[in-house]
Structures are given as structure tokens and as C-alpha cells.
Amino acid sequence: xxxxxxxxFYMHMDARWLRRMRSGERRALGAVLRTLVAEDExxxxxxxxxxxxxxxxxxxxxxxxxxxxxxxxxxxxxxxGPLLSPRxxxxxxxxxxxxxxxxxxxxxxxxxxxxxxxxxxxxxTALANMLQEPELLCFxxxxxxxxxRGNTVENGRTPCPRRRTSxxxxxxxxxxxxxxxxxxxxAARDSENTSPPSICPSRSSSV
Numbered sequence: 160x161x162x163x164x165x166x167x168f169y170m171h172m173d174a175r176w177l178r179r180m181r182s183g184e185r186r187a188l189g190a191v192l193r194t195l196v197a198e199d200e201x202x203x204x205x206x207x208x209x210x211x212x213x214x215x216x217x218x219x220x221x222x223x224x225x226x227x228x229x230x231x232x233x234x235x236x237x238x239x240g241p242l243l244s245p246r247x248x249x250x251x252x253x254x255x256x257x258x259x260x261x262x263x264x265x266x267x268x269x270x271x272x273x274x275x276x277x278x279x280x281x282x283x284t285a286l287a288n289m290l291q292e293p294e295l296l297c298f299x300x301x302x303x304x305x306x307x308r309g310n311t312v313e314n315g316r317t318p319c320p321r322r323r324t325s326x327x328x329x330x331x332x333x334x335x336x337x338x339x340x341x342x343x344x345x346a347a348r349d350s351e352n353t354s355p356p357s358i359c360p361s362r363s364s365s366v
Contacts, residue, residue: 178219178227180234185212187238190252192285194259205294215288230284233277237266 180188189208196202219227241247241254241262251259266278290296296305 175220177224178216178222178231180212180216180219180231183238184231184234186252187234188212188215188285190259191234191237191263191281192289194256194263195282195286196289197260198256201298202295205298206289206292211285211288211292214291215284218284218288226280229277230280233281236277237262237281 189212192206192208192211193203219230222230238251241249241251241258247254247258251262254262263278266274267282269275269278293305296302
């Protein structure tokens with residue numbers, strides 16, 4: 160069966176590589192996220208940038224092609240726009256936090272509605288994927304919600320895993336969950352008088 164020119168063009172335009180973010184766009188995404196949270200260490204320390212970028216890329220793969228291209232083009236414009244200005248002459252990701260905040264405010268309150276809408280697309284999509292980080296959700300008060308969803312598994316792990324540190328020792332009052340042998344010769348797990356594990360990860364240092 161011979162494919163016409165128009166059908167071949169649309170098949171080519173629907174290729175996944177058109178939706179894939181390049182390294183420069185991922186760098187710009189990380190800089191935008193750090194700027195949106197004003198480089199708050201309490202937030203950044205509870206997020207994994209690579210995981211956020213992978214989650215956002217999966218979302219771009221499901222969006223209409225025109226929106227995915229608009230997202231990529233807007234990231235590219237944000238990253239390389241300051242390089243064209245004699246005032247900065249460097250990429251967005253290499254600017255100071257104060258300058259990056261002013262640049263994003265220029266996008267958010269621009270007189271051009273298209274520029275404002277492109278920034279809304281980036282801001283809402285990036286923050287929505289960032290707020291799916293389990294540790295961050297626990298930190299901002301959604302521990303009860305994650306405990307309610309604790310029986311679900313996402314990517315082979317519980318929504319809010321517990322991170323063990325070298326100084327993390329189980330309390331003496333909690334019995335070991337190892338199997339014990341009963342008198343009748345059958346094995347059973349000794350789960351009596353055990354308190355449920357914490358949903359949110361414990362950290363030795365305070366923020």
C-alpha cells in the first residue's frame with residue numbers, strides 16, 4: 160500500500176522525537192523549577208530533578224503535538240532569551256536568582272497574551288509534576304493522604320518510602336518482624352503489638 164505525501168507528512172509530524180526534550184531544555188526546566196520555588200532548600204532537597212523531568216516527559220508524550228512543541232519552544236526561549244540581551248549575555252540557567260525571578264515575572268505579566276499563556280503552560284505543568292514527589296507531599300502536610308494510599312504501589316515502591324540512615328535504629332519496644340517457629344511446627348510472622356511504620360521518611364537534620 161502506497162502512502163501519500165500528506166499521510167507521510169502527518170505520520171512524520173506525530174513522531175515521538177518531536178516531543179522529546181533535549182539536554183538544554185531539561186537544563187532550562189530545572190532552572191525554572193528552582194526559580195519558581197525561590198531555591199528553597201527545604202523543597203529542593205525533597206525532590207529528584209531527574210524523576211520530575213521523566214514524569215513531565217511522559218506527560219508531553221500524551222499531550223497534543225502542538226502543545227508539546229509549544230512547551231519545548233517556550234523553554235528554549237526562556238533559556239536562550241537573556242543571551243540575546245546586551246544586559247546579560249548569558250543563558251537563563253546561569254543567571255542569579257534575583258535576575259531569573261525578574262525574567263519570569265516578565266513572562267508572567269507580559270502584554271503579549273501568547274507569552275503569558277506559554278508561561279502558564281510551563282509553570283502549571285512543571286509545578287504539577289514537582290508536587291507529585293512523595294517526600295515533598297509529606298513535608299507540606301499530606302502525610303495522612305499518603306498513609307491512606309499506602310497500600311498502592313507506584314513504579315514498584317510505596318508512595319512515601321522510608322529512608323534508613325546509619326543512625327536510624329528501631330525502638331526497643333517494637334518487636335522484630337522476623338519469623339518465629341511455633342510449637343506446632345508452622346511458621347508465622349509475629350506482628351502483634353507492632354506499631355505501623357512511618358509513611359514519611361525520617362531525616363536526622365532539621366530544615
